[in-house]
Amino acid sequence: MAGWVERGGEERTGRGERRYSERKGDKTRQVESSREEGRGDEIREERRGEERRGDHFPSERSEVRWLSRGIVLNRCFQLREEICQFLESKGKDTELRGEKFLCELAFLCDITSSLNALNLQLQGRGRIITDMHAAVRAFKMKLCLWENQMLQENLAHFPCRQTIKTQLSTVVFPRTEFAEKLHRVHQRFADFDIQRSRFELLSNPFAVEMENAPTNLQIELIELQCSDTLKSKYDAVGASQFPHFIPVTMPLFHTETAQMLSMFCSTYLCEQLFSSMKMTKTSHRKRLTDEHLCSILRVCSTQSLSPDIDLLASKKRCQVSGWEA
Secondary structure, eight states: OHHHHHHHHHHHHHHHHHHHHHHHHHHHHHHHHHHHHHHHHHHHHHHHHHHHHTTTSOTTTSSOOHHHHHHHHHHHHHTHHHHHHHHHHTTOOOGGGOHHHHHHHHHHHHHHHHHHHHHHHTOSTTOOHHHHHHHHHHHHHHHHHHHHHHHTTOOTTOHHHHHTTTTSOTTTOOHHHHHHHHHHHHHTTGGGGTTHHHHHHHHOGGGOOTTTSOGGGHHHHHHHHTOHHHHHHHHHHOTTTGGGGOOTTOHHHHHHHHHHHTOOOOSHHHHHHHHHHHHHSOTTOTTOOHHHHHHHHHHHHOSSOOOOHHHHHHTOOOOOOTTTO
8 A cells, every 4th residue: 555655656746747847848948939039030120121221132133234334434434523533632543534544434435325225225015026136237337337437536426535535635546446346346246147037027028038038938928928918917017916917828927927026035024024023022921822923923024904994993883781782
């Protein structure tokens, strides 16, 4: 009996120690979880601070874009005298007083402004590959013109260089060197000439020479160019919509134009889509699912989508009470 009592006491003591250990472990876990929650609050606060400062962006996305660099470069050229005075007041030397450096800076500003103008022409919705190819061809012709004018010291299309023309001597102006640089820029666009004959099938199919057209499309092109109805339709809708009106009797030509329309010719739409996704998927919208995000991006990526307000308003039903129903 005494042994049983002793064993019972030991069992009760063991159960009590286990309960105490469990309660102690629960308290320890609660303390640790509260510490983690407190640390989580600190981490979230740090992230909010980073978002306010803009430090959460990767380094490559926080760099100055090319268009902004061109604008800043032109602004520095306009404020060159003020910059020189500021640096001289600080006791620092500057190259902006040098004639050669100032001449090269003016040339760089002019070329950068022209490249920025071309960059803006290649952006925007509704731009197809033929439109961009036409813009590049025009820029190449401008480069040829500028190269010839540079050799003749004709600065009609170089406004920054014109502003400092009276400040520099003619000996400093390296016209041959600048003309060579323009020629090298022109060579960078040589790859566009390879696809020129193919792009003309979409941009102006009624003016394509049969000798320059692909062999498998020559018969269909003859039928197309002899059709006054299709010519009128092309003049009315344009190159981007004309493939929808190509008859089924011209399957090869329809396939060729559809392939050119589907070319991913610019990164503008891709960058715009990522910007929309960044503004949509924020830390304040945690309940967004992949399906929601896909639907939102589908709407954002639609090039021409306008709601029918009249139809939506006609289908709207006012909320009525149960007694009136």
